[in-house]
Amino acid sequence: MAKTRGGEKRPGKRKGNSRWRWLTRLFWLSVVVGLLFLLALDAVVYQKFTGKKWSLPSHVYSRTLELYQGLPLSREQLKWELDSLGYRQVAAAKAPGQYSVSSRRVEIFSRGFEFWDGSEPARLMTLTFAGNSVSGLVDAKRVEMPLARLEPMIIGGIYPAQKEDRELVQLGQLPPALVEALVAVEDQGFYSHHGVSFRGISRAFVANVKQGRIAQGGSTLTQQLVKNFYLDQQRTLTRKALEAIMSVLLEIHFSKDEILETYFNEVYLGQAGERSIHGFGLASRHYFQQPVEELELHQIALLAGLVKGASYYNPWRHADRAQQRRDLVLDVMARQGVISTEQAAAAQKKSLGVVSSRSGGGRWQYPAYLDLVKRQLREDYQASDLETEGLRVFTNFDPQVQRKLERRMVSRIENLESGYRITAGDLQGAAVVIRVGAGEVLAIAGGRQPGYAGFNRALDARRPMGSTIKPAVYMTALEQPSLYTLSSQINDTPISVESENGEVWQPRNFERESHGQIPLYEGLGHSYNQATAKLGMDVGLPAIINTVRRLGYEGSMRELPSLMLGAVEMSPLDVAQLYHTIAANGFYSPLRAINSVFTAENVPLKRYPFAAEQRFDPTVMHLIHYALQVVLREGTGKSAYKRLPQDLVLAGKTGTTNDQRDSWFAGFSGNYLSVVWMGRDDNGKTPLTGGTGALQLWTDVMSELDNRSLVFNQPEGVSYHWVETDTGLLGRKGCAGSRYLPFIDGSEPVDKGRCVPEPLDNVVDWLKDKLGW
Amino acid sequence: MKYPLSILLVLLFVTGCAPMMAPVSGPPSTPSAPATLPDDEPGGVRGDVLGDVIVPSSPTPERASNSAVAQLVADAWEYNRVGEYDRSNAVVERALRINHTEPEIYLVMASNYFAMAQLQLAEQLARQGLPLAGRNGAVKRDLQRLLSQIISAK
Numbered sequence: 001m002a003k004t005r006g007g008e009k010r011p012g013k014r015k016g017n018s019r020w021r022w023l024t025r026l027f028w029l030s031v032v033v034g035l036l037f038l039l040a041l042d043a044v045v046y047q048k049f050t051g052k053k054w055s056l057p058s059h060v061y062s063r064t065l066e067l068y069q070g071l072p073l074s075r076e077q078l079k080w081e082l083d084s085l086g087y088r089q090v091a092a093a094k095a096p097g098q099y100s101v102s103s104r105r106v107e108i109f110s111r112g113f114e115f116w117d118g119s120e121p122a123r124l125m126t127l128t129f130a131g132n133s134v135s136g137l138v139d140a141k142r143v144e145m146p147l148a149r150l151e152p153m154i155i156g157g158i159y160p161a162q163k164e165d166r167e168l169v170q171l172g173q174l175p176p177a178l179v180e181a182l183v184a185v186e187d188q189g190f191y192s193h194h195g196v197s198f199r200g201i202s203r204a205f206v207a208n209v210k211q212g213r214i215a216q217g218g219s220t221l222t223q224q225l226v227k228n229f230y231l232d233q234q235r236t237l238t239r240k241a242l243e244a245i246m247s248v249l250l251e252i253h254f255s256k257d258e259i260l261e262t263y264f265n266e267v268y269l270g271q272a273g274e275r276s277i278h279g280f281g282l283a284s285r286h287y288f289q290q291p292v293e294e295l296e297l298h299q300i301a302l303l304a305g306l307v308k309g310a311s312y313y314n315p316w317r318h319a320d321r322a323q324q325r326r327d328l329v330l331d332v333m334a335r336q337g338v339i340s341t342e343q344a345a346a347a348q349k350k351s352l353g354v355v356s357s358r359s360g361g362g363r364w365q366y367p368a369y370l371d372l373v374k375r376q377l378r379e380d381y382q383a384s385d386l387e388t389e390g391l392r393v394f395t396n397f398d399p400q401v402q403r404k405l406e407r408r409m410v411s412r413i414e415n416l417e418s419g420y421r422i423t424a425g426d427l428q429g430a431a432v433v434i435r436v437g438a439g440e441v442l443a444i445a446g447g448r449q450p451g452y453a454g455f456n457r458a459l460d461a462r463r464p465m466g467s468t469i470k471p472a473v474y475m476t477a478l479e480q481p482s483l484y485t486l487s488s489q490i491n492d493t494p495i496s497v498e499s500e501n502g503e504v505w506q507p508r509n510f511e512r513e514s515h516g517q518i519p520l521y522e523g524l525g526h527s528y529n530q531a532t533a534k535l536g537m538d539v540g541l542p543a544i545i546n547t548v549r550r551l552g553y554e555g556s557m558r559e560l561p562s563l564m565l566g567a568v569e570m571s572p573l574d575v576a577q578l579y580h581t582i583a584a585n586g587f588y589s590p591l592r593a594i595n596s597v598f599t600a601e602n603v604p605l606k607r608y609p610f611a612a613e614q615r616f617d618p619t620v621m622h623l624i625h626y627a628l629q630v631v632l633r634e635g636t637g638k639s640a641y642k643r644l645p646q647d648l649v650l651a652g653k654t655g656t657t658n659d660q661r662d663s664w665f666a667g668f669s670g671n672y673l674s675v676v677w678m679g680r681d682d683n684g685k686t687p688l689t690g691g692t693g694a695l696q697l698w699t700d701v702m703s704e705l706d707n708r709s710l711v712f713n714q715p716e717g718v719s720y721h722w723v724e725t726d727t728g729l730l731g732r733k734g735c736a737g738s739r740y741l742p743f744i745d746g747s748e749p750v751d752k753g754r755c756v757p758e759p760l761d762n763v764v765d766w767l768k769d770k771l772g773w
Numbered sequence: 774m775k776y777p778l779s780i781l782l783v784l785l786f787v788t789g790c791a792p793m794m795a796p797v798s799g800p801p802s803t804p805s806a807p808a809t810l811p812d813d814e815p816g817g818v819r820g821d822v823l824g825d826v827i828v829p830s831s832p833t834p835e836r837a838s839n840s841a842v843a844q845l846v847a848d849a850w851e852y853n854r855v856g857e858y859d860r861s862n863a864v865v866e867r868a869l870r871i872n873h874t875e876p877e878i879y880l881v882m883a884s885n886y887f888a889m890a891q892l893q894l895a896e897q898l899a900r901q902g903l904p905l906a907g908r909n910g911a912v913k914r915d916l917q918r919l920l921s922q923i924i925s926a927k
Contacts, residue, residue: 066867068841117863146844437873438866587901596863607859610866610882612897618904622829629827649830670874711874714829715904740828 038245045249048230053262054166054278056390056600057159060373061152062397063442063595064115067127067137068147072706074132077400078106084399085153086289086355096122097294104128111291113151116394116596116604120149132706154285155397156370158377160387163274168390168600169281171261173293178280179260180338181304185329187221188336191256195222195247222247225263269303270310277310287315287354297339298347301329302354315354322352367453368446369397372573372593375459380606390600395593396440401433401705405443406450408700413448413678416696420687428681429697430457432576433705434673438610439580439589442672444573455681458572462555463679466566466655467527467636467690468575468664471582471624472547473564474524474532475616476539478623479547481747484535486521486623487723487739492531497561505561507533510656510689519725521741525630527654529565536564550615552577552588566655575666576675582624583651583668583710586616618715619744625651625712626742628667636691637667640699649709652698654690661685663693669707674698714742721748722755729753842868842875849881858885876906880916887923896923 065081067073082099083089090098093109100107105128112122125148128136137145157165171179183190189197197220204218219227226246231239250259268276269283277286280303284292288299295303305325306313315322327348334344373395377386385391409429417427433443446456455461477484492515497505507529509515514530523531536544541559548557548568557568570578573591581588589612596607628651631637636654644650652667663678663686676694679686686693714720722738724731728749731738735755845868852861865881872878879902886895899920906913 066841066871068839068871070839070841115863117860117867147841435870435873438869440870585901585904587897607863609859609862610869611894612901614897614900626827633826671872709830711905712827712830713904713907720829742829 038249041242041246042249042253045226045230045246046253049250049254049258049262053229054168054265055160055164055388056168057157057163057165058377058386058389058391058393059154059167060156060158060370060393060395060397062155062395062399063440064113064152064394065150066147067125067134067149069134069137069144071134072132073134073400075101075104075106075129077132078127080403081150081400082106082108084289085150086285086291086294088290088294093124095294097290108150110148111151113149114598114602115149116598116607120151123148152394153399155366155395155399156373157275158370158374158386158391158393159275160384163276164278165272165275165282166265166278167281167285168265169261169279169292171257171264174264174280175293175295175300177297177333177339178292178295178300178304179264181300181329181333182264182307183221184332184336184338185304186224186307187219190221190260193220193222193251195249195251196220196244219243220247221263222250222259225259225266226250228266228268229262267307268310269306270314289355296347296350296353297330297343298326298350299353301333301347302326302352305329315352319352326352365451366397366399366402366444367451368444368456368458369395369402369441369593371446371456372441372444372459373397376593377597391605392598392600392602394595394597396435396438396442396595397593398433398442402443402445404704405431405433405445405701408697408704409445409448410450412697412700416678416688416693420692422686426680426684427678427686428457429676429678429694430461430572431674431676431697431701432458432572433701434576434580434591434675436580436583436668436671436673439584439591440595441573441576441591441593457677460571461677462569462571462574463662463677463683464566464657465568465570465575466657466662466664467529467532468579468653468655468666469548469564469566469568470524470527470532471628471653472551472578473536473539473544474520474627475582475620475624476543476547477520477535478620478744479617480539481619481744484520484539485728485743485747485749486519486627486741487725487728487743487749488520489517489728490520490523490531490535492516492518492523492528493534495530495533495537497533497537499561507562507565517726519728519739521627521630522635522725524627524653525635527631527636533561533564537561548578550588551581552590552615566657572675572677575664575677576673579652579666579668579675580673581615582621582628583673584612585618586614586621587612588615589613617717619717622712622715622718622742623744625710628652629710629712632667636689637665637695639691640667640695640702643699643703644707647709648707649712650702650707651710654695656689656691659685660688663688664690665694665698667695667698667702668710669702669705670710671708672702672705674701676701717745718742719745719748723749724753724755727753731755839872839875842871842878845871846875846877846881849885853881853885853888856888858889861885874905876902876912876916878902879905880912880919883916883919883923887919887926892923892927896920896927899923 079101087097087099090100093100093107096109096111098109105126107126109124110122113120124140125145126138127134137148139145159165189200200220201218223243226243230246231243265279268278270277270286272286277283281292283303284290284295302315302322313322313325330344330347333339334341373393377393409431413427413429417424429448431445432441435442444458446458494514495507499505509529515528518531523535541563544564545557545559553574557563560567577591580591589610592608594608597605599605631653632640632650637652648669650667650669652665655664661679661683666675676698678688678693720740720742722731722733723741724737725739726737730749730752732755738755845864849861849865852864862882862885865878868875868878879898883895883898886898899916902916906916
């Protein structure tokens with residue numbers, strides 16, 4: 001009850017004061033809460049902007065192309081490489097990222113690049129060609145250069161679940177016209193407002209009222225950045241108010257350039273399958289396969305125009321819309337004096353200039369290889385780091401080899417299906433190509449369909465390796481030179497082996513025939529099962545398993561007699577690891593897909609150097625190389641030489657499993673090793689052997705590569721002797737049945753065969769011949 | 774009697790070098806393969822004996838024949854001399870990619886790893902280079918010398 005002036009309570013006034021007091025309190029409380037909210041908001045704005053702004057996916061690069069005199073690379077192949085890297089063909093190369101072509105020359109203005117071992121400057125160079133190789137390399141002053149290299153191409157990335165992709169750029173990297181174009185079309189008052197432009201809002205309001213729909217937005221670039229960077233996409237008044245407050249806060253703390261740079265990296269500019277393309281750096285590569293620094297005016301205008309709606313103005317799906325938008329941007333730029341009307345008109349005459357949607361806008365093209373890269377990376381990095389730290393992963397992937405492999409895989413499988421009346425689509429294949437010596441994985445086909453990102457047969461299809469295991473059996477024997485040589489006589493006769501569980505194993509030769517006593521090298525050359533099984537039982541299963549281990553296989557193997565004929569399941573990559581040890585003269589080097597890893601800031605992080613470990617003696621390797629050459633010259637792989645040069649020294653081995661379910665070939669030249677598998681995913685029968693299936697694709701692929709002959713130097717401790725192949729005794733040059741075979745010193749035969757005459761026999765035979773007796 | 778004996782000795786010498794058994798007709802040839810199915814697998818058909826078609830190749834030249842490889846090897850030695858062993862290895866691995874049969878590549882790598890006290894790897898690389906270095910030559914001597922140093926350091 002209110003008191004009166006004389007001390008009595010005055011209820012009305014007291015009530016009014018109390019209300020006022022409460023209102024005042026409420027006001028101050030609101031002010032305090034508002035300030036606290038503002039402070040909290042400010043902290044959010046500040047911390048996110050100064051912290052790690054984005055989760056950056058890792059990007060994976062191909063090998064770098066080394067250019068030098070004698071490089072086996074045709075003019076067309078170089079042109080393909082340059083086009084893939086986004087170089088522009090011009091009349092005369094004058095700036096990085098350009099090249100020109102004449103009948104025998106290619107002039108390149110390369111882009112600079114930071115490699116592990118140093119930086120490669122951007123420079124002008126001219127390559128001349130003779131046939132399919134580089135015959136000369138000179139710099140801008142026509143001075144001969146020993147070598148130069150092009151930057152690697154991006155072949156893929158490793159993404160988090162939301163698959164947001166971007167390539168960070170700094171404001172200084174951007175062409176000034178791009179910055180001007182964006183400001184001109186999105187926020188003309190950017191450099192004068194403080195985050196919110198009331199003039200812009202009013203203008204948009206009037207325009208929208210006039211048109212009776214939302215035709216114009218009043219958001220500044222800062223507001224757009226706040227909306228994308230901090231807030232969700234809801235269109236409510238509360239969110240709009242929040243956006244305005246945060247924009248002002250952002251402008252208080254950070255410079256216009258900092259805000260603009262973040263905007264350039266944040267904005268959504270397109271979609272590539274599941275990947276969303278953010279920022280102008282990646283958008284430039286996505287649409288034009290060029291770094292943003294190299295963009296021309298018409299390209300800049302298109303990108304700036306896409307900010308309004310990357311899907312609506314998608315240049316691949318809606319080329320007309322995209323062109324209209326681009327031309328409008330150019331008009332606006334001209335109206336605002338950023339460019340002249342002549343420049344605008346000239347740019348408007350140009351086509352959109354986007355690359356084909358397959359190379360630019362589609363999925364990554366080499367999923368099988370990326371699969372291997374990811375697996376090898378996960379040995380050293382957490383998945384979360386790979387998906388968010390923006391690592392730059394440089395690999396040994398060779399796009400030229402991959403292209404050839406994929407092309408040949410498609411045509412050969414189709415050819416085999418029609419030739420052998422296999423239901424179209426039933427036959428599958430997988431292959432890997434390795435650089436011999438360096439142990440680098442150059443190309444992988446995970447199936448018959450190029451670019452298919454499903455089941456990777458090259459890595460995951462573990463199938464019985466059949467006779468491709470046989471070199472391990474023969475190497476085990478040849479490591480005991482006192483017992484076995486290439487001319488040792490082994491029995492190719494029926495054999496029965498009883499296993500521990502009582503089962504009897506009776507291997508037979510493919511053609512169901514036995515060949516009796518044969519020299520050891522023929523057992524491998526012709527892939528005789530009975531001879532190999534007998535030899536294997538003599539040397540012992542544990543020793544053979546040990547050999548397979550030393551060759552580089554780390555998986556499980558059961559000690560069963562059938563192991564000797566390939567009853568062990570391996571992937572093509574596993575088989576490649578084994579054969580690389582053979583190709584590298586007995587030195588084991590882990591097969592490497594990755595060359596080096598850099599941080600997002602281009603700081604070298606880790607290199608994956610070459611390493612080697614001697615697992616076999618060079619003398620034994622020389623002998624096995626000999627026997628594996630026999631396979632291709634005379635044995636189960638001889639059809640390869642119908643299409644490969646006779647003077648090219650090659651070695652390899654066919655493999656076929658029971659009921660011809662798997663067709664294998666593993667073989668190598670001096671510089672390339674390739675392993676091919678063919679079969680059916682349901683493990684069904686095929687009409688193919690290793691020779692009629694996998695070997696044919698292997699030959700296709702090898703015929704496309706620049707092979708050098710296998711280095712078959714005679715090592716110390718090995719000597720050659722003429723030997724009678726049917727007796728294993730010493731023979732002589734020119735005698736029928738004699739063969740020139742390598743022996744580990746001390747293991748050569750000492751007894752003379754029928755070919756080596758006693759001196760007196762010579763005289764007697766001569767006299768008989770002369771006298772006609 | 775003295776004269777016919779001389780003739781007999783000459784004849785003995787001549788006939789001793791001549792083939793007494795039926796010679797292989799013509800030069801070694803690659804057996805022709807069937808036109809359709811290229812071969813049998815895994816058995817195969819025992820073909821002609823080719824004599825000496827498969828013979829050892831000539832030893833690799835002592836020094837790097839490719840100018841790009843030579844340049845890279847020279848650069849790698851420079852980095853080795855100033856103690857930048859990892860960079861030296863990165864450079865010489867580029868040479869390895871171009872031609873892995875150049876023995877000096879292995880000498881550089883082995884020297885780098887030796888300097889980095891990675892003796893096991895140094896030894897393996899030196900051993901890998903040795904068979905490629907031919908029977909003589911400076912690189913072979915250097916590889917052998919390095920290998921001895923590595924073994925004594927282990």
